[in-house]
Amino acid sequence: MIKQYLEIKEQYPDAVLFFRLGDFYEMFFEDAHLASRELEITLTGRDGGAGERVPMCGVPYHAAEGYIARLIDKGHRVAVCEQVEDPSAAKGIVRREVIRVITPGTVMESQLLEDKNNNYLVSVAPVPEGFGLAVADITTGTFMITSFSGVKARLALTEELARLRPAEVIIPRSSKDFFTEDMRLIGMPVVSGFREDAFSPEQAGQALETQFGPSFRDECRPSDLDYLAPAAGALLIYLRETQKRELSHLNKFQFYQPGRFMVLDAATRRNLELTRAIADGARRNTLLHVLDHTVTAMGGRLIKNWIERPLLDRDEIEARLEAVAELAGEVFLRHDLREGLKNIYDLERLSARISFGTANARDLVALKKSLAQLPEIKSLLEQADASLLRATGGAVDLLDDVRELLESAIEDDPPLSLRDGGLIKTGFDPEVDRLRFAGRDGKLMMAGLEERERARTGIKSLKVGYNRVFGYYLEVTKSNLPLVPDDYQRKQTLANAERFITPELKEYEDMILGAEERLVHLEYHLFNEIREKISGMSGRVQTTAGAVARADALLSLGEAAVRGNYTRPVLNSEGKITIRDGRHPVLENILGPGQFVPNDTVMDNHDSRLYLITGPNMAGKSTYMRQVALIVLMAQMGSFVPASFAGTCLVDRIFTRVGAADDLSGGQSTFMVEMNECRAIVTSATDRSLIIMDEVGRGTSTYDGISIARALVEFIHRRVGAKTLFSTHYHELTDLDNLPGVVNYNVAVDERGEDVVFLRKVVPGKADRSYGIHVARLAGLPGEIIRRAAEILAGLESVKESARQVAAAVEPAESVVPAEHPVIQELRSLDALRMTPLEAINKLYQLQSILKSGVSSQESVVRSQESESGIRIKDSGIRNRSKNERMVYPE
Structure with a gap:
C-alpha cells in the first residue's frame, strides 16, 4: 500500500495527497507533518519496515470538505485519491487514482466559496x-x-x-x-x-x-x-x-x-472603498454595501462587477438608467419582482455543479424550484416599458422541459447522499416501482412474521430488528430465553438479550435486501442519467442565469435609489460636472437621513477645471472630494446618485491620491508610496480623467512639500488638463488661482473664541489657517502640549512675511505649453520595439549629434531647462542653505 502511495505521490509532488483508506483520507510522510501542523490534528505512525515508523495522520472522508477548505485557504493544493474499484471484488491492493486536484482557483465546494x-x-x-x-x-x-x-x-x-x-x-x-x-x-x-x-x-x-x-x-x-x-x-x-x-x-x-470600461487602478479602488473597507477589508461601509440589495447570489456578483467596471458607452449607461428609473418609480413592480427572485437559487453555480458531476439530488430540487419562478419573472420584465428590462425578460428561457423532467423524476425531499436511495419518484420508472413495492411487501411480511412469532412462542417482547452487520434478526430478552423454540438459530449475544434467525426470516431478508440493493443501484444510475441530460442544457441554464442576475442587479439599483432618495444623473457631452446638494453615499448611510451636510460642485473645461481646496483638518475636505468621485462613478455604472441634481460628462479614468500608507514589504516609505501614486496619475491621466489629490507633499519637509505640490498642480494644469480636486494645507498654493481654470475653495468654519465649529460646507475662497491645534485639542492631547504648540505657532507666524517671500520666488508657470524640442518629438514617434539593434544605435547617434550641435554654452543649457520646466527663478536675495544648516526663527 505504501508503494502504491509513493507512486501516486510522485505524480503530485506539490499537492497534499488525501489517500483514501476505508472511511478515512490518510496522509503520510511530509504530507502528514504538514497536515498535522496546518489542520491541528494528531500525528501518529505505522510500522513501515526496516525498523522505521511512517508518519501519518487522517481525517474522516465525510468531513473532508472542511479540512480541505482550511488547506486551500492557507494556499495549499490538495490531490484527492479515491478507491476506483470495489474492495470486495479487488484482487490484492485496491486500485486507487487521483480523481481531482483542488487548488484555490478550482474550488467547487460551496463551503469554500463566498x-x-x-x-x-x-x-x-x-x-x-x-x-x-x-x-x-x-x-x-x-x-x-x-x-x-x-x-x-x-x-x-x-x-x-x-x-x-x-x-x-x-x-x-x-x-x-x-x-x-x-x-x-x-x-x-x-x-x-x-x-x-x-x-x-x-x-x-x-x-x-x-x-x-x-x-x-x-x-x-x-x-x-x-x-x-x-x-x-x-x-x-x-x-x-x-x-x-x-x-x-x-x-x-x-x-x-478593458477599454470599454472606466479604468480604476488599485489605489483608487482602495481609497474610494468601492467593495472593501480600508480598515478591515470587509464589505460593510463600502459603496457595494450601500448599493447591494440583491436577493440572489448571481445578482450580488454582477452588481459588484458593475461597480468595479463603470461604463464608457453613453447608450449602455442610458439603458441602465432608464431601467432603474422605472423600477424606482413602480413600487408594485419592485415588490413582485423581488418576491419572485427570492425563491431563485444560484443557477450559475448549480449549472456548474451539474456539469461537473458533483450535484446531488437536493441541487436538482433547488434547480426545479428556481425554474418554477421563471414564468412570473419573465412576464413582469416583458411588460415593462424600459427596453433593457424587456430585453432581459426576452433572454429568460423558461426551460419547461428541464422543469418537467425534474418534477416527474426527482423526489421533493431526497436524502443528501446519492447512495442511500430515495432519489427517484414513484411512477417515473417501472423497474424502480417494482423493486420499491417488493421491498415494501417484504417489510409488511416481516411485520406479520413478528406477530406470528410472538403468538407461537408466547414472548410478548419479541421483536424483529436490523443492522448492517448482521442483517435482520429476532431479539429475545434473557428472561424469556427458556421460551425460545428449537428452530431458532443463535446469531448474536448481548448483555441483556440474544438475537436469533429462522429460515423464514432469512428468506424474507433476501427478498427485502436484494430488492433494496438493486433499487439503490438503479436509482443512482437513473439519477446520473438525468444529471447528464440536464448537463447538456447548461448553456440554456447559464443564459437564463445571466438574465436573472441582470434583473436582480437593476432591481437592486432601483431599491437603492428609493432608500437613499437618489436622483437620475444627466449625461452631457460638454465636459461639465454639475452637482447640487451632493452627498457621500456611504457616510450618509452610516449617519442616517438628514445628518449629512450636502455640497455643490461645478466643474468644466475652462473656468473651473481645477479646484484648490483649503481648510481645517477634520472639516470634510477628503469626504467632499471622494463624494464627487463616487457620484461620477455611480452615474457611469448606471445608478442613480445622492444629489438633488447631477449632470456629468463621461470620464475615462478616476485617480485618487488619498491618505498615508507605507509598503514595508516592498521597501517603500510612506512618502515613496505617495510619489509613486502621483507618478502613476500624471503619466496616465488624460484631459477626460477625474483626479483626486489629498494633501500631497506632507510626508517631507515643508519647502520640499510645497515645491512638489505646486509643481504637480502646474503640470496637471498645463500638460494633463484633467478635472482635478486638489486639497492642501499649503496656503502658499492659493495664488495659483491666477492660472485660467484654477479656482480656490475652502471648507467653512465658525470660530467662537477658542472653539471652532466645522460647518462641513465647501464655499468659494481661500482658507488662511488649518486649525490643527484645535483638532489636537478635540483629540484630547494634554493641555501642556496644546499651550506649548500655540506658543510655537505664534513664533512661526511672526515670520509669515518671510515665508511669503520664499513662495513668491517661484512664479506661476505660463499657461502656454512651451514648444517641444524636435529631438523629443522624434523620440516620441519611434517604435523602439520594432527597430533592430543596429537601427536603434544609428538613430541614437543621430539624435545625440543634433543635441551636441545645438548646445553651445552652459547658459543655453540653463535656458533650455527653464524653458522645459516652464518656471523662472527670481533673484530673491535668499542664499542657499546647506543640508545641515538650521533656520533660526526669532523668539
Whole structure:
C-alpha cells in the first residue's frame, strides 16, 4: 500500500495527497507533518519496515470538505485519491487514482466559496510586445479572454489583475520570477508555475478548438490570436489536468476589452472603498454595501462587477438608467419582482455543479424550484416599458422541459447522499416501482412474521430488528430465553438479550435486501442519467442565469435609489460636472437621513477645471472630494446618485491620491508610496480623467512639500488638463488661482473664541489657517502640549512675511505649453520595439549629434531647462542653505 502511495505521490509532488483508506483520507510522510501542523490534528505512525515508523495522520472522508477548505485557504493544493474499484471484488491492493486536484482557483465546494464573490483563476502569457490574459470561474461557467499591448501593457495587466483579485494565477514556470512584483501589488494570490509547452501556440490552439470548436477563430481578429491563444489554451489544459473531467459548462468565451470600461487602478479602488473597507477589508461601509440589495447570489456578483467596471458607452449607461428609473418609480413592480427572485437559487453555480458531476439530488430540487419562478419573472420584465428590462425578460428561457423532467423524476425531499436511495419518484420508472413495492411487501411480511412469532412462542417482547452487520434478526430478552423454540438459530449475544434467525426470516431478508440493493443501484444510475441530460442544457441554464442576475442587479439599483432618495444623473457631452446638494453615499448611510451636510460642485473645461481646496483638518475636505468621485462613478455604472441634481460628462479614468500608507514589504516609505501614486496619475491621466489629490507633499519637509505640490498642480494644469480636486494645507498654493481654470475653495468654519465649529460646507475662497491645534485639542492631547504648540505657532507666524517671500520666488508657470524640442518629438514617434539593434544605435547617434550641435554654452543649457520646466527663478536675495544648516526663527 505504501508503494502504491509513493507512486501516486510522485505524480503530485506539490499537492497534499488525501489517500483514501476505508472511511478515512490518510496522509503520510511530509504530507502528514504538514497536515498535522496546518489542520491541528494528531500525528501518529505505522510500522513501515526496516525498523522505521511512517508518519501519518487522517481525517474522516465525510468531513473532508472542511479540512480541505482550511488547506486551500492557507494556499495549499490538495490531490484527492479515491478507491476506483470495489474492495470486495479487488484482487490484492485496491486500485486507487487521483480523481481531482483542488487548488484555490478550482474550488467547487460551496463551503469554500463566498456566494456574492467570483472565484477567479487566471492565466497570464507573456507574448511579443504584450501579454495575453484568460479568466475563468469554473463555479459559474465564466471564461473571458483579453490582451494588452504597447508600452503600458504591463501596467494595464496589473490594474486588471487588481480588479479581478484572482484566487490563483498560472504562468509559465520560466516567468514566475518576472511577475513577483506584480503579484505583490495585487495582494499575493497563489501563483502556480505551469509547464511551458501548454503555452505553445500548437497545444494552446488545439485545446481551444477542442473546447469551443474551430469557429472560435472566427470570433477573434487574426491579430489578436497570437496574444489570446497561449493564455486561454494553457488555462483549459490546466483545468483538464487538475479536474480530470470534461468542462462542458465552459461552453462559450467572452472576448472583452478593458477599454470599454472606466479604468480604476488599485489605489483608487482602495481609497474610494468601492467593495472593501480600508480598515478591515470587509464589505460593510463600502459603496457595494450601500448599493447591494440583491436577493440572489448571481445578482450580488454582477452588481459588484458593475461597480468595479463603470461604463464608457453613453447608450449602455442610458439603458441602465432608464431601467432603474422605472423600477424606482413602480413600487408594485419592485415588490413582485423581488418576491419572485427570492425563491431563485444560484443557477450559475448549480449549472456548474451539474456539469461537473458533483450535484446531488437536493441541487436538482433547488434547480426545479428556481425554474418554477421563471414564468412570473419573465412576464413582469416583458411588460415593462424600459427596453433593457424587456430585453432581459426576452433572454429568460423558461426551460419547461428541464422543469418537467425534474418534477416527474426527482423526489421533493431526497436524502443528501446519492447512495442511500430515495432519489427517484414513484411512477417515473417501472423497474424502480417494482423493486420499491417488493421491498415494501417484504417489510409488511416481516411485520406479520413478528406477530406470528410472538403468538407461537408466547414472548410478548419479541421483536424483529436490523443492522448492517448482521442483517435482520429476532431479539429475545434473557428472561424469556427458556421460551425460545428449537428452530431458532443463535446469531448474536448481548448483555441483556440474544438475537436469533429462522429460515423464514432469512428468506424474507433476501427478498427485502436484494430488492433494496438493486433499487439503490438503479436509482443512482437513473439519477446520473438525468444529471447528464440536464448537463447538456447548461448553456440554456447559464443564459437564463445571466438574465436573472441582470434583473436582480437593476432591481437592486432601483431599491437603492428609493432608500437613499437618489436622483437620475444627466449625461452631457460638454465636459461639465454639475452637482447640487451632493452627498457621500456611504457616510450618509452610516449617519442616517438628514445628518449629512450636502455640497455643490461645478466643474468644466475652462473656468473651473481645477479646484484648490483649503481648510481645517477634520472639516470634510477628503469626504467632499471622494463624494464627487463616487457620484461620477455611480452615474457611469448606471445608478442613480445622492444629489438633488447631477449632470456629468463621461470620464475615462478616476485617480485618487488619498491618505498615508507605507509598503514595508516592498521597501517603500510612506512618502515613496505617495510619489509613486502621483507618478502613476500624471503619466496616465488624460484631459477626460477625474483626479483626486489629498494633501500631497506632507510626508517631507515643508519647502520640499510645497515645491512638489505646486509643481504637480502646474503640470496637471498645463500638460494633463484633467478635472482635478486638489486639497492642501499649503496656503502658499492659493495664488495659483491666477492660472485660467484654477479656482480656490475652502471648507467653512465658525470660530467662537477658542472653539471652532466645522460647518462641513465647501464655499468659494481661500482658507488662511488649518486649525490643527484645535483638532489636537478635540483629540484630547494634554493641555501642556496644546499651550506649548500655540506658543510655537505664534513664533512661526511672526515670520509669515518671510515665508511669503520664499513662495513668491517661484512664479506661476505660463499657461502656454512651451514648444517641444524636435529631438523629443522624434523620440516620441519611434517604435523602439520594432527597430533592430543596429537601427536603434544609428538613430541614437543621430539624435545625440543634433543635441551636441545645438548646445553651445552652459547658459543655453540653463535656458533650455527653464524653458522645459516652464518656471523662472527670481533673484530673491535668499542664499542657499546647506543640508545641515538650521533656520533660526526669532523668539
